[in-house]
Amino acid sequence: MTISNTKLTLPTSIDDVHVLNFIDGQWVPPSTGAYLKNVSPLTGKSISPLPDSDSADVDMAVSAAKGAFPKWSTTSVDERAGILLKISELIKENIPLLSEFESIDQGKPVRLAMMHEIPSCAYLFAQFAEIITRGIAETSQTMPFIHTPASIMKPEPCKVEFTTQHVPAGVAAIITPWNVPLQMVCIKLAPCLAAGNTCVIKPTELSSINAYLLTHILKAAGVPDGVVNVVFGSGPRAGEPLVKHRDVRLVSFTGGTKTGFRIGSLAGGMGKRVGLELGGKNPNLVFDDCDIDHAVATGIRSAFHNQGEICLCASRHYVQRGIYDKYVEMFREGVQAQLKVGDPKAPDTYFSAVVSQNHMDKITRYIRLAQEEGATVEFLVKRDDPKIKHISSDGRLTIEGFEGGFFVAPTLITNISHKSRVMQEEIFGPVVCVLPFDDEDEGVALANDTEYGLGASVWSLDKEKLDRVMGRINAGTVWGNAWFALSFSMPFGGMKNSGNVREFGNWGIEFFTETKTLSKHV
Numbered sequence: 001m002t003i004s005n006t007k008l009t010l011p012t013s014i015d016d017v018h019v020l021n022f023i024d025g026q027w028v029p030p031s032t033g034a035y036l037k038n039v040s041p042l043t044g045k046s047i048s049p050l051p052d053s054d055s056a057d058v059d060m061a062v063s064a065a066k067g068a069f070p071k072w073s074t075t076s077v078d079e080r081a082g083i084l085l086k087i088s089e090l091i092k093e094n095i096p097l098l099s100e101f102e103s104i105d106q107g108k109p110v111r112l113a114m115m116h117e118i119p120s121c122a123y124l125f126a127q128f129a130e131i132i133t134r135g136i137a138e139t140s141q142t143m144p145f146i147h148t149p150a151s152i153m154k155p156e157p158c159k160v161e162f163t164t165q166h167v168p169a170g171v172a173a174i175i176t177p178w179n180v181p182l183q184m185v186c187i188k189l190a191p192c193l194a195a196g197n198t199c200v201i202k203p204t205e206l207s208s209i210n211a212y213l214l215t216h217i218l219k220a221a222g223v224p225d226g227v228v229n230v231v232f233g234s235g236p237r238a239g240e241p242l243v244k245h246r247d248v249r250l251v252s253f254t255g256g257t258k259t260g261f262r263i264g265s266l267a268g269g270m271g272k273r274v275g276l277e278l279g280g281k282n283p284n285l286v287f288d289d290c291d292i293d294h295a296v297a298t299g300i301r302s303a304f305h306n307q308g309e310i311c312l313c314a315s316r317h318y319v320q321r322g323i324y325d326k327y328v329e330m331f332r333e334g335v336q337a338q339l340k341v342g343d344p345k346a347p348d349t350y351f352s353a354v355v356s357q358n359h360m361d362k363i364t365r366y367i368r369l370a371q372e373e374g375a376t377v378e379f380l381v382k383r384d385d386p387k388i389k390h391i392s393s394d395g396r397l398t399i400e401g402f403e404g405g406f407f408v409a410p411t412l413i414t415n416i417s418h419k420s421r422v423m424q425e426e427i428f429g430p431v432v433c434v435l436p437f438d439d440e441d442e443g444v445a446l447a448n449d450t451e452y453g454l455g456a457s458v459w460s461l462d463k464e465k466l467d468r469v470m471g472r473i474n475a476g477t478v479w480g481n482a483w484f485a486l487s488f489s490m491p492f493g494g495m496k497n498s499g500n501v502r503e504f505g506n507w508g509i510e511f512f513t514e515t516k517t518l519s520k521h522v
């Protein structure tokens with residue numbers, strides 16, 4: 001087992017971070033010489049600009065990954081597992097720093113990153129070390145056959161043994177979004193490396209700082225040069241040449257549905273394997289026989305966790321008419337009483353800035369659309385919160401100490417048509433619509449009436465009904481009396497326009513392997 005002796009030194013202040021591409025084990029400026037402006041959503045102030053890479057950088061990165069593949073793909077499982085465990089250890093040692101940078105770069109409260117997201121990155125590398133040490137599950141079968149030992153005219157009975165073998169697939173492209181930036185990279189990188197592939201990562205251009213810090217962690221953990229390469233920049237300029245590169249065998253993408261479809265058509269048109277984890281517009285179906293306290297408390301979290309910027313956030317709540325008014329009232333009161341908005345470093349802050357000015361503009365466009373359509377739009381912040389200096393008519397918040405930041409109020413919309421664009425399109429922000437329904441068939445029909453199928457929750461204390469309705473919902477993950485209960489050992493992915501692949505655990509690693517069938521005369 002290789003244990004690296006390279007000392008890990010990470011910048012301790014965001015002002016000391018200067019992002020460079022990571023190609024063949026070296027930190028290099030983009031060949032374009034150009035950089036993308038990068039600001040913290042908390043303050044609107046500049047942080048490290050990002051290399052505005054193009055196809056020349058991608059070519060160098062893919063070439064390094066291709067060169068490193070023969071050796072990495074044949075390293076022993078013990079050696080690879082040892083390196084993965086070291087990566088896990090180094091992430092764990094740096095959870096506070098990575099959490100702070102994730103907050104500055106992405107806008108979320110530090111506590112949120114620290115509680116789950118960053119620790120989960122450490123967990124993923126350890127988990128895949130364990131998976132490869134245990135061995136990827138193979139299938140085998142022995143069956144009678146006829147063979148031709150001497151003459152094709154005189155075949156003889158025999159037995160043939162079939163076995164499968166998962167082998168590394170080649171150079172992978174990993175393209176990720178901004179909402180849980182480091183975790184999104186690690187969900188793909190850990191199985192990719194564990195399976196013996198090399199890769200080029202194109203992280204989001206909106207919150208790339210921790211992907212850059214990860215390159216230092218990888219180097220210090222002993223990942224050989226060229227095995228992981230990171231090229232920063234925009235989707236069209238850096239991402240697309242990566243997808244189209246002839247030496248890239250598979251593309252693992254998480255992001256918006258429109259982008260995913262484009263990537264799918266480009267990669268699919270070249271015969272590459274392409275895994276797409278895409279958008280969602282997830283329903284929360286609440287029956288009048290539920291535990292309403294539990295349903296409301298979890299419903300609030302499902303709507304506003306990470307400012308609603310989680311692909312699994314429930315943005316459409318359908319509540320059975322008998323408890324509809326009570327649900328809305330409890331929801332409103334619950335948010336106003338409990339959900340503290342503002343300073344990302346305060347330990348009791350639940351809700352902070354959205355990722356960018358553009359994204360804030362997109363969210364508030366939907367809020368204005370709802371207002372124009374005559375819906376009831378409420379901004380659920382404490383009116384007497386001294387830190388909230390101003391709420392604009394479309395929900396923008398001015399927070400004391402963070403005046404340049406991109407804050408949008410937790411927004412509740414009622415009296416809106418199910419067919420409204422606000423109900424049908426992914427907003428990916430802190431906007432939740434709550435509508436009534438009458439009976440099970442109507443509730444299920446409304447929940448399923450969407451182009452997406454990522455996640456859904458059903459709330460009822462009637463066990464039979466709960467099982468029946470969970471079975472009727474078309475989504476990759478369906479919760480019963482819960483939300484966001486995820487296991488990294490269970491398959492995760494979307495139906496319909498929410499994706500075409502399953503990640504996590506065995507499903508995650510299988511994506512990054514070629515499965516061979518070996519058929520041997522015994």
Ligand code: NAD
Pocket residue numbers: 175176177178179202203204205233234235236238239240243254255256257259260262263277278279280310311426428454494498499
């Ligand atoms: P996006 O589609 O705009 O960008 C995702 C990534 O793709 C970025 O790195 C971007 O630079 C790159 N990209 C853009 N155009 C490209 C192109 N033509 N070729 C190659 N790469 C390109 O998505 P986003 O705004 O970063 O993220 C938000 C979306 O991600 C939401 O729709 C959300 O639901 C989705 N998401 C899904 C999951 C999931 O597991 N299903 C998880 C997180 C986020």
